[in-house]
Amino acid sequence: MDTKHISSAFDRDLQGAQAMLMTMAAQVETAMLRAAEALATNNLEMAETVRKNDRAIDELEEGIKIDCARILATRSPNAGDLRTVLTVMSIASNLERCGDYAKNIAKRTSVLADAHPVKDVSPALRRMQKAVVAMMGDALDAYTRRDLEIAQEVRERDREVDELYNTLFRSLLTHMMEEPQSITACMHLHFIAKNIERMGDHTTSVAEQVIYLVTGELPDEDRPKGDLTSLSSPESFGDPA
Numbered sequence: 001m002d003t004k005h006i007s008s009a010f011d012r013d014l015q016g017a018q019a020m021l022m023t024m025a026a027q028v029e030t031a032m033l034r035a036a037e038a039l040a041t042n043n044l045e046m047a048e049t050v051r052k053n054d055r056a057i058d059e060l061e062e063g064i065k066i067d068c069a070r071i072l073a074t075r076s077p078n079a080g081d082l083r084t085v086l087t088v089m090s091i092a093s094n095l096e097r098c099g100d101y102a103k104n105i106a107k108r109t110s111v112l113a114d115a116h117p118v119k120d121v122s123p124a125l126r127r128m129q130k131a132v133v134a135m136m137g138d139a140l141d142a143y144t145r146r147d148l149e150i151a152q153e154v155r156e157r158d159r160e161v162d163e164l165y166n167t168l169f170r171s172l173l174t175h176m177m178e179e180p181q182s183i184t185a186c187m188h189l190h191f192i193a194k195n196i197e198r199m200g201d202h203t204t205s206v207a208e209q210v211i212y213l214v215t216g217e218l219p220d221e222d223r224p225k226g227d228l229t230s231l232s233s234p235e236s237f238g239d240p241a
Helices: 003-041 044-074 079-113 122-145 148-178 180-215
Strands: none
Touching (some): 003 044, 003 079, 044 079, 079 180, 122 180, 148 180
């Protein structure tokens, strides 16, 4: 058996899957940024572009899954290579979910454009979005560099996003109690905030997969969490349909 030929074929197949993953990551990051900009500027055309482009993200994830399944079935990768294939599949799944959340944010932009304005909420949303986009960029950088330190740092930063979400959640409750005419807008803004918080969770999962890739083990301890709203709102509130 020509093991050199088999190894070369495996490397070629894996490079193809990883190239698709990087393309997918770039599209998801763009969707996250455009969804945030569309919301901040009431740019309905940009929001619609985010919605339409989600199909391309879904197709890339499907292609990655097919390629990785074929690699597992035909190449019999060793332990280290197997971790890489499994990591690629997991990261693709997390990226796809982030794309879904970006699409959901874009879908609500048109509703909020005509809704009663809610003061002092947009800056908090922008801070959350900026934090999550930065986390995503660093998590992907950790993957390409196989950098354990960066991955662990991203994992720790999820607490910051949760704390921003908690603050925004309380602010929205206050607005709804003091300004009943803002309830509809506040509900949509809460969905958006929850979507951003969930993006942070999936980005943290990407970082954890990098830790698994480098060390061979997922983190033992529970990730640091700061979302304290689960007792006051349904667990699935804000998840995409």
